[in-house]
Amino acid sequence: MKAVTLGPEGTYSHRAAGSVADVVEFRESVTAIVEAVADGQYDRGVVPIENSIEGSVTESLDVLADNELAVIKEIVTPIRHALLAQDETFETVASHSQALAQCREYLSEQYPDVGLEAVASTARGVEIAREDATVAGIAHPDNSGNGLQVLAEDIQDRTSNATRFFVVAPVEDRTQAGGKSTFIVYPNDDYPGLLLDLLEPFADRDINLTRVESRPSGERLGDYVFHIDIAAGLYEDRTEQALADIDELAADGWIRRLGSYDTSHVV
Numbered sequence: 001m002k003a004v005t006l007g008p009e010g011t012y013s014h015r016a017a018g019s020v021a022d023v024v025e026f027r028e029s030v031t032a033i034v035e036a037v038a039d040g041q042y043d044r045g046v047v048p049i050e051n052s053i054e055g056s057v058t059e060s061l062d063v064l065a066d067n068e069l070a071v072i073k074e075i076v077t078p079i080r081h082a083l084l085a086q087d088e089t090f091e092t093v094a095s096h097s098q099a100l101a102q103c104r105e106y107l108s109e110q111y112p113d114v115g116l117e118a119v120a121s122t123a124r125g126v127e128i129a130r131e132d133a134t135v136a137g138i139a140h141p142d143n144s145g146n147g148l149q150v151l152a153e154d155i156q157d158r159t160s161n162a163t164r165f166f167v168v169a170p171v172e173d174r175t176q177a178g179g180k181s182t183f184i185v186y187p188n189d190d191y192p193g194l195l196l197d198l199l200e201p202f203a204d205r206d207i208n209l210t211r212v213e214s215r216p217s218g219e220r221l222g223d224y225v226f227h228i229d230i231a232a233g234l235y236e237d238r239t240e241q242a243l244a245d246i247d248e249l250a251a252d253g254w255i256r257r258l259g260s261y262d263t264s265h266v267v
């Protein structure tokens with residue numbers, strides 16, 4: 001089984017992807033990962049979805065709304081960042097924007113004068129730091145060595161820091177199993193109570209919502225696509241009944257049933 005995820009080698013996404021595939025290859029954006037699976041180049045793709053400190057990875061949400069794919073598993077992994085550099089003096093910290101944001105308080109307290117540079121991934125920042133002594137990276141501590149030392153560990157702003165990844169696959173691999181489900185709805189409508197109408201079908205059937213997120217549709221200001229996760233399988237009767245109601249509400253828009261899945265934890 002071959003998977004594609006965010007690279008280069010040593011990202012948190014790489015650690016997550018290693019739990020679902022023997023061969024892992026890399027792209028440097030989540031859009032490129034999702035498109036590579038949608039095009040049939042890979043059996044699996046692993047993309048970050050949300051972080052407990054910084055919230056959604058919006059690029060992932062948007063590209064999932066734009067492609068026909070299945071979500072077959074979610075992976076939750078603890079994120080414990082280290083500061084890595086050639087030595088103790090540096091001028092810039094280069095890392096993924098999510099990692100920089102997860103360490104915002106630490107950086108402003110300990111290094112108020114350094115510049116911050118958002119790069120494609122934590123491991124890309126490590127590569128830059130390895131070549132340039134004026135740059136430090138923020139990444140998993142296993143990226144140290146080869147000239148880079150760990151200057152500080154556990155530098156994220158909350159002790160509990162975890163990221164949730166989706167394992168995406170071609171639509172034919174959508175499974176019948178799994179206790180959680182994700183779908184995306186574009187109602188293409190706007191009236192008082194629309195969101196209430198979209199959520200009531202679940203409340204009425206005692207289905208717990210685990211995430212609701214609105215993203216701009218890109219069509220016009222104030223027009224949204226809703227990402228909804230529920231604690232129920234897509235093929236349970238109660239879910240099918242709720243989704244039949246949603247189909248009616250979104251008659252002028254669309255609904256994407258991404259799939260049902262279980263959770264695995266990877267350290």
Ligand SMILES: O=C(O)C(=O)C[C@]1(C(=O)O)C=C[C@@H](O)C=C1
Nearest residue numbers: 011012013048096098121122163
């Ligand atoms: O840059 C990485 O190491 C990634 O795998 C990406 C990513 C993210 O997009 O959230 C994954 C986990 C961490 O939250 C920080 C960065």
